[in-house]
Amino acid sequence: MQRPQAKVETLISTAEIADRLMALSSQITQDMGKDVVLIAILKGSFIFAADLVRALHLSGMEPRVDFLSLSSYGAGKTSSGEVKVRKDLTEEVDGVKVLLIDDILESGTTLAFAKNMLREKGATEVRVAVLLDKKGKRKVPFEADYVGFVCPDKFVVGYGLDYAHYYRELPYIGAVSE
Ligand code: IMP
Ligand code: MG
Numbered sequence: 001m002q003r004p005q006a007k008v009e010t011l012i013s014t015a016e017i018a019d020r021l022m023a024l025s026s027q028i029t030q031d032m033g034k035d036v037v038l039i040a041i042l043k044g045s046f047i048f049a050a051d052l053v054r055a056l057h058l059s060g061m062e063p064r065v066d067f068l069s070l071s072s073y074g075a076g077k078t079s080s081g082e083v084k085v086r087k088d089l090t091e092e093v094d095g096v097k098v099l100l101i102d103d104i105l106e107s108g109t110t111l112a113f114a115k116n117m118l119r120e121k122g123a124t125e126v127r128v129a130v131l132l133d134k135k136g137k138r139k140v141p142f143e144a145d146y147v148g149f150v151c152p153d154k155f156v157v158g159y160g161l162d163y164a165h166y167y168r169e170l171p172y173i174g175a176v177s178e
């Protein structure tokens with residue numbers, strides 16, 4: 001598929017994101033300590049996770065890092081609520097504290113599945129950090145422990161988030177208007 005031509009308006013700037021990540025990291029390290037396994041959910045969280053891990057370093061965390069690729073399948077374009085593991089963890093999480101990192105919390109289906117999966121793998125504590133929270137869009141009850149920004153009910157791209165696999169490279173978060 002070709003890159004969709006979209007009009008993108010800046011919603012959250014690069015500088016605003018950087019400031020917010022500093023505050024968020026201090027809070028996370030204060031709450032969780034330095035021995036944590038960070039688990040970034042691919043693909044959308046890769047830029048957020050890369051910036052967050054460096055901010056966490058500045059607040060004293062000494063984490064291990066791992067990645068999880070999940071996908072929800074459904075008929076047509078709507079998510080069925082069924083989540084599948086595309087790429088599993090490689091780090092051992094039994095007996096450790098985990099911070100799950102995702103780009104955006106919307107229906108809650110993905111993160112509810114991931115959190116449950118980590119508990120089953122023996123993590124002693126599972127906390128969740130999301131860059132964006134689209135409140136009022138939940139299909140299952142779920143709240144993140146750490147939220148970068150509350151997101152308006154708009155389709156957003158950039159800073160890892162895609163529109164039909166494109167636009168992830170934007171260094172800011174933009175809203176698509178067509
Ligand atoms: P959910 O909470 O299980 O619905 O998962 C939310 C996922 O849907 C995110 O991880 C994104 O991959 C995707 N998503 C939701 N809203 C947007 C958006 O506005 N732009 C880009 N991707 C989105
Ligand atoms: Mg995602």
